[in-house]
Amino acid sequence: MASTTGTARRFSWEWIGVVPFFLYALLFLIIPSSFLVIGSFQNAQGGFTLDNFVGLFDETVRNSYTLSLQISLFTALAGGVFGFLMAYAAIAGGLPRFVRSFLLTFSGVASNFSGVPLASAYISTLGRQGMATILIGRQIRGEVLQNPNLGYAVAVGMVVIMSVSIIIYSWLQRKTEGWLR
Amino acid sequence: MKRFPIFGWLIIVLGILYFFTPLVGTLEWSLRIVSRDSFSLNAYTNVLMSERFQRTFGFSFIAALATIVVSVLLVAPTAYWVHLKLPRLRPWVEFVTLLTFVVPAIVLVFGIVRVYSRPPFSLMETEWGTNFLVIMGYTALSLPYTYRAVDTGLRAIDVRTLTEAAQSLGAGWGTIIFRVIFPNLRVALLSGAFLTFAVVMGEFTISNFILPGIVSFGPYMVNLNQTRPYEAAAVAIISFGLTWTSIGVIQLLGRGAPGQLAGTR
Numbered sequence: 001m002a003s004t005t006g007t008a009r010r011f012s013w014e015w016i017g018v019v020p021f022f023l024y025a026l027l028f029l030i031i032p033s034s035f036l037v038i039g040s041f042q043n044a045q046g047g048f049t050l051d052n053f054v055g056l057f058d059e060t061v062r063n064s065y066t067l068s069l070q071i072s073l074f075t076a077l078a079g080g081v082f083g084f085l086m087a088y089a090a091i092a093g094g095l096p097r098f099v100r101s102f103l104l105t106f107s108g109v110a111s112n113f114s115g116v117p118l119a120s121a122y123i124s125t126l127g128r129q130g131m132a133t134i135l136i137g138r139q140i141r142g143e144v145l146q147n148p149n150l151g152y153a154v155a156v157g158m159v160v161i162m163s164v165s166i167i168i169y170s171w172l173q174r175k176t177e178g179w180l181r
Numbered sequence: 182m183k184r185f186p187i188f189g190w191l192i193i194v195l196g197i198l199y200f201f202t203p204l205v206g207t208l209e210w211s212l213r214i215v216s217r218d219s220f221s222l223n224a225y226t227n228v229l230m231s232e233r234f235q236r237t238f239g240f241s242f243i244a245a246l247a248t249i250v251v252s253v254l255l256v257a258p259t260a261y262w263v264h265l266k267l268p269r270l271r272p273w274v275e276f277v278t279l280l281t282f283v284v285p286a287i288v289l290v291f292g293i294v295r296v297y298s299r300p301p302f303s304l305m306e307t308e309w310g311t312n313f314l315v316i317m318g319y320t321a322l323s324l325p326y327t328y329r330a331v332d333t334g335l336r337a338i339d340v341r342t343l344t345e346a347a348q349s350l351g352a353g354w355g356t357i358i359f360r361v362i363f364p365n366l367r368v369a370l371l372s373g374a375f376l377t378f379a380v381v382m383g384e385f386t387i388s389n390f391i392l393p394g395i396v397s398f399g400p401y402m403v404n405l406n407q408t409r410p411y412e413a414a415a416v417a418i419i420s421f422g423l424t425w426t427s428i429g430v431i432q433l434l435g436r437g438a439p440g441q442l443a444g445t446r
Contacts, residue, residue: 017262018270021255025277028317032292033284082199085192093189103193104432106200155288162283170279 033159040152052153061154069161083107204421211414224415233401234416241398244312244388245381248319249374252327255320257370260331261362264340278328281321286386293318294390311391318387323377330376334369368434375427382423 043049055061090100212220214227228234256278263270281289293314297304304310343365347357363370385399395401402420405413 014262014266018259018267018274021259021274022277024255024317024320025280028293029277029280029284029289029321032289032296033280035292035295036288082196086196089186089189089192093192094186095189095193099193101432103196155285155291159284159288162285166279166283 036152036155036159039149040156042149044149049149052149053157055150056153056157061150065157204418207414207417211411211418214411224411225419228412228415228419231412233395237395237398237401240396241382241384241388244316244319244397245378247316248323248381249377251316252320252323252377253370253374256324256327256373257331257363257366258358260328260335261340261358264335265344274328278324281324286318286322286384287390289321290318290387290390293387305391311393315388315391315397318391319377319381319384322380322384322387323373326376326380327373330369330373331366334366337369338365371434372431375431379424379427383420 040052041048041050043051056065086103089095090103211224212222214224215221259274263274294305296302297310297314304314340362343361344357347361352361382398383402384397385403388397389400389403392400395404398420402413402416405416
């Protein structure tokens with residue numbers, strides 16, 4: 001292990017270590033998702049168009065986006081307020097310690113006990129599937145849609161909304177990390 | 182003298198009512214299969230004895246184990262390497278692991294089906310191929326959990342010193358990763374593993390669109406919901422118990438190792 005030969009070799013070979021990870025990401029995350037982005041810019045004949053994005057502002061699509069956003073906003077606010085109150089009660093409210101560790105375990109369970117079992121526990125009062133999920137689901141199953149490319153555009157719109165929230169989340173997290181120090 | 186914390190208890194009781202009412206309701210319902218006036222465990226025995234439950238549960242169990250192996254082998258060495266040698270790449274790796282939150286499962290599975298239904302990768306045509314694709318999709322879902330767990334674990338240990346100590350004793354990269362780094366990350370790896378397990382056992386979208394028919398546990402639960410309400414409630418309770426156990430194990434493991442638990446907090 002002579003360090004003199006190491007410098008030159010290490011310089012050119014270090015990136016090899018991350019190849020499997022990025023190859024996986026390319027094959028199973030990036031290429032599959034890009035299919036949808038490309039489709040959203042195409043018309044039924046495969047030519048380039050922006051019509052699908054114009055179609056996002058149609059009343060039905062706009063209404064379902066608005067409804068989803070309202071539900072999310074309400075959920076986030078209610079969850080935030082309620083979660084804060086519970087955390088505050090457990091830590092500063094003078095409750096015994098076991099309450100705190102129970103809450104910690106339970107919030108872990110609750111956040112992972114989502115999906116199918118939770119839906120069946122709440123007997124699916126609210127339709128769990130959003131508009132994009134239904135549209136794309138039908139498309140995969142081969143059911144005929146009037147305009148599948150509009151479905152792609154709806155999903156791309158969803159991805160854009162998610163990206164904005166994730167960016168804000170990362171930014172906030174970096175801020176709070178600063179407070180903790 | 183401290184007053185009795187009315188406010189605190191009120192909030193906690195409200196919270197418990199909110200979370201446990203549906204659960205207790207489901208539990209009670211699952212016990213009423215024989216008659217309205219008596220309890221019976223028949224729904225549970227029906228489910229546990231049914232061939233479809235055993236088959237789909239077994240499939241998802243094995244798929245969960247495979248996903249854990251793939252995602253740990255993919256994430257842990259990468260996170261270690263980025264930590265040690267390529268800190269510039271860290272934002273990119275983080276970006277990729279967060280992609281799963283940005284790209285909804287339905288979009289991902291749609292793309293996977295499209296890409297792998299045609300040459301050069303016609304993986305959708307064989308059972309081996311679809312199983313492989315499902316594991317890859319599950320791995321994508323587990324990336325954020327596994328990565329965050331491993332990343333927190335790596336921050337808590339002195340990676341450079343450990344690596345150099347191992348190197349000075351003549352260890353190669355394989356030995357360093359599997360016999361020095363992995364054992365030091367075992368709490369982080371296990372907590373990532375149990376989270377992945379819980380996610381895969383309840384997963385619906387990916388397996389439903391890639392696999393033909395009802396093969397995995399998620400679609401089985403949905404199907405049961407539509408056809409056999411008592412048994413469906415029993416399965417919901419069983420799967421809740423399973424998730425609770427997984428998270429409980431993570432908490433136990435995390436005891437005495439604060440800061441090693443990511444994802445759930």
